[in-house]
Amino acid sequence: MEKSYSYPIDLDWTQDEMIQVIDLWRMVELAYEKGVSREDFLKKYKAFKKVVPAIGEEKKWGREFEHISGYSLYKVVKEAKESNRKIIKL
Numbered sequence: 146m147e148k149s150y151s152y153p154i155d156l157d158w159t160q161d162e163m164i165q166v167i168d169l170w171r172m173v174e175l176a177y178e179k180g181v182s183r184e185d186f187l188k189k190y191k192a193f194k195k196v197v198p199a200i201g202e203e204k205k206w207g208r209e210f211e212h213i214s215g216y217s218l219y220k221v222v223k224e225a226k227e228s229n230r231k232i233i234k235l
């Protein structure tokens with residue numbers, strides 16, 4: 146499926162921080178489209194939390210991403226934390 150949206154990022158972040166956040170958005174997309182390794186997702190989420198440590202900010206960015214993509218960060222994180230499956234697919 147061809148994507149026609151931009152990933153939400155903060156231009157005040159460093160290039161490395163932007164990459165970490167974009168990596169997480171890609172993992173969320175994969176969780177919906179093909180399935181993603183639970184372990185790999187949790188690693189990317191941990192890196193994302195270093196950039197966006199506050200839960201309120203995480204919710205804000207997650208809502209923005211869901212609004213433009215239709216994919217929920219919250220649902221993927223919840224599945225990754227509650228599931229014992231090796232592959233997450235929503």
